Each structure stands twice: as C-alpha cells, then as structure tokens.
Amino acid sequence: MNVNQGIIAQKYARAFYNVYGHEITLDSFWILRSAGSYLRYIPGVLFFLTLVDIDNKVREEMINVLLTKLKLPLSFARLIQLLMLHRRIFLLPMVLQFLVDLCQEQHKALLFTISTSEQLKNDADKHEIERFLHRLSGCHILAEYTLDTNLIAGVRALNKNYLWEYSIESKMWSITNSLV
C-alpha cells in the first residue's frame, strides 16, 4: 500500500464515518470486512466504475448491483460516487479496510483469528472462548475461526496487537527456545 494513498483513504474513511457512522454497527462489521477483502482480492470489479463513456443511470445501477452483491447499505453509494468523481475509486478497498478499523475502534471491539487444532463442535465452546477473551481484554470480541493442525492440540487467538495461545505447539516452542 502506497503511504500517501493510505493517508488519503484514511481521510475518506474518517469523513464517511463522521457522516454515516451511526449506520455502521458491530453487526455490519463482517459485511464491511468481507466487502473490503472481496474488492482487494478481485479489484477488476471496480474496473467498470472507471469507464468514462457510461451513462449516469447505468452507472448508478452498477453501483446498486455492487452494493447488493457486497451487502453494503445504500449510504455507501455516496462514498463510491464521491470516489468516482475524484477519480480515486481504486481507493475503495482501502477505505473499507479503514472503516473496519474505525468500527472496531468506535465500538471497542477486537478482531481475533482463533485457530484450533480441531473443529469446534458446538457454538457454546466458541462463546466460551470469546467470553474468556472479553474478560481478558475488556473489549467486544469479533472472532473468526480457522483450523490449524500444526497446533497439535489447543487454541491460538491472534489479534493485530495481541496473542493468546495455549497449545502443544507453543509449549514445544517455549521448550525449544529455552534449550537452544
């Protein structure tokens, strides 16, 4: 990511959040995140919005289709139009990413990637892990679960800033560190 582009995208995100922040709740967090990831990994979607010789009506329809596809609220149409007007539509994935960060910051939420050695069989266990992390951090926990057989057995909760792990692999790692 270009640093200057990042700063500009952050400014767009902050401005959007200042105006439409009340519409972005913790429930829409996952939608924003998946939309950001989708656009980041498939940037060709935005290519059609950069074409100049398209009627405004068609363009609005394209935006609506995109919003429906990404399950984003209609308020995002304003953001997309503004970015198109400024010829910075390519910044949309970054803006969405910053909105995700802002949403976490505003709602005091932390996104954790929780890796387990085996698939968790019931939701009660997941809730228990999330409650545990909530008690540790004092923040709302947004969790996404992955399977990691390298752990051998146990759980790893990894955030942008924090790591909590209790697994056989971590024990092995600490033993290795103390011996070698």
Next chain:
Amino acid sequence: MYDTTVILFWIFRWLNIIAILLVAAYFFRKKLLHAIKDKIAQRRNFFQSLYQQLEKTVLKNVSINKSIDVQQQDSAQLLKKAEQWSHAVAIVQREYEEVYEQRLKKMIRYREEQLEHFAMQQACKDIVPIALKDAKATLKKKFEKSEVQTKYMNDLISFMKKN
C-alpha cells in the same frame, strides 16, 4: 831554662798556624761560604717546598677523606634507598604476581566454563533437535486420537470458564 829559639820557634809556629788559619778562613769566606750558603738556601727552599707540598698533600688528604666520608654516607643512603626500593619492588612484584595468578585462574575458570558451555551447546545442537522432533512426533501421534484431542480441548475450555 828555656831556649829563646825554641820559644821563638813556637811563637812563629803558632803565628804561622794562625796566619794559615786566617788565610784559610779568608779563602773559605771569600770562595766557599757563599756557595755553601746558596746550597743551604737551595736545600732549605727545597725542604720548604717539600714541606708545603706535604702540607698541601695532607690538606688534600683530609679533604679527600672528608669527601670519602661524604661519599660513603651518600652511598650508605643510596644503599638504604636501594634496599627500600628493592623491597618496594619486591612487594609490587609479589602483588603483581598475585594479581596475575588470580587473573590466570579466572581466565582458566572462564575458559573451562566456556568449554563446558560449548560442550553443552554442542550437545544441545546435536541432541535437542532430535529430542524435540521425537517429542513432537510422539505428541502428534498421541493427539491424533479424537478422544484425547477432545479431552484436551474440553479441559482448556473449562479452564477458560473458571478464569
């Protein structure tokens, strides 16, 4: 009685003797006395100069003796200082040797520790990875069983509940 001729003989004889003595004295005084006086004066001067030389030599001897005494005192002081210095040097050398020995012992101890550490590290390098690999394989095998895995997770979740 006495014969006049005899008397006269004796008178003249004595007069002759006196005259000869006077001539001899005159001759002695005129010719030899001056030379003898000069000779005596020369001798006296010679002896005087000898005496002066002797005096000078005595004085010189005295001053030499004095300087010898001074030099002996100086040398005694120097010897004393040299002894003190050698004593101080011996102390310093002993201290230095002690320090050197301590340092040497320390270095030897450090070297031994290093060797031990190196041996330990070598052992760690050779043995630990194998042991860890074996342990990991054993643990993987153990936790492959579903019930063990589930028990571990359940224990972990109950730990989370309690804390």
